[in-house]
Amino acid sequence: MNPVFDRFVANIVRQTDCNVEEREELYDELMSHLECAYSEERENGASEEEAVQIAMKKFGSEQEVGKQIQQAMYPYRRLMMIILSIASLLYVYGVYAAQLFMEGDAHIPWLVSGVVISTALLLVTLRPISRMNRRLWMNGLLLIHLIVFLYGLLIIPGVNPPYSLIFGIMAVLILLLSAVLVYRTTIYDFPSPRQPNQKDAKRVHYINISTGFLIVFVSLFFLWAFLLFAGNSSSFLFILLIPTAVWIISYSAQMGLLARGKRSAAYTVTTLQTVVIIALACFWVFVVV
């Protein structure tokens, strides 16, 4: 194997969000194209060195080819991730500065959490790590990002208008983009290879991710209201974690059943979960409120 080709192809492959197996496949494919071009040039009478240079020149620049492959495999994913991380950094610095200079409140732990999570997203985007479980890590980062920025949304009312409105719109857009990326990561970009029927898996993921967002949002809202108004800890805080825990168990069960080919059982759990949530929502709206 030509070491110049090896470096060239490795640099192209490194720019994609592929995992280790996908990178190996991509590497082999690109290498075979390069070697074909090299053999062709050698047959046409070029020296070894000339053939290497011409083959790479015909292929295009490493940066450009890497970018095009990434775009073809995961359209606009990198752009969305870069926008999300940069907008999040600007938002964190903006809200922190506004709170500090207008209200005299330094939300240092929130600033540090927001910066760390936004920077982690930016670094993972600019330099994907092929060895890590992309779905788990990416969704983990995106979920932490969502929680940190939901808290950010709750501290905006302390800022004077019109800045509160500007930051509010920014926060909603950032949260929406983060949520869209969770759907993309789970359903389209990195689907689980365990699932025999991707169509069913996609459907169940859609329902569960949407349910999860709803449950986490409602739980966080009550947690915020409780801490803001009641201000002391009690067993009530643990009650707020129950819906999220039940949702995690139910989601895992559904995906496990689907992976074992028990389609009807998985859909039964999905339906049951949805019916319970609708019943609780109706109870809240018509009886409690």
Place this chain on the structure above:
Amino acid sequence: MKRTMLGILVGITVITIIFVVLGYKYDKSDAEKQQGKSGVYDVAADGTIAYVSFANGIAGLFISSDDRLPVVELPVDQTILDLSYSKDGTILAYVVAAKDFEEQSGSTVYLLNTETREEIKTFSTKGLITDLAFDPADPNRLLYLQADSFTNYSPIASKAPHDYDVHSYHFANGITKKHTDMKA
């Protein structure tokens, strides 16, 4: 690429450190944020205004005829909830309670002679007195609104005064009397 990444990382770290340092420098305590006039005031018959104003969280009672210095200054953890002039304007009654009011922490009513600036602690109660007024028919009687409970209605509601009733205090004999029983 490595250099770009390092540059981004260093840039973000430097900006964050600057913000953290600024945070420690400009963060204000609740007391520091409490500045200027509050909504507690009353106007005497001759037009003199008595009002409460805060300086670094310290509540001061000012009188408009000479408002360079406070007539009364309270510790930083206490506040004046209400004040009221007597009909002739010679007596100013005001009620003091803890800022961080808790059930049973109580409130105290003082009387200030506006001419001599002499103040007298009149009486204390376990409830929260939120409003004061001199009885128009009897200048020796002070009417006040007192909340006997200061709790939250539900786990996600803030603590608030409730179970309000009208009471009175007679200066001559020191007797307090409850005039209403809204809970009954």
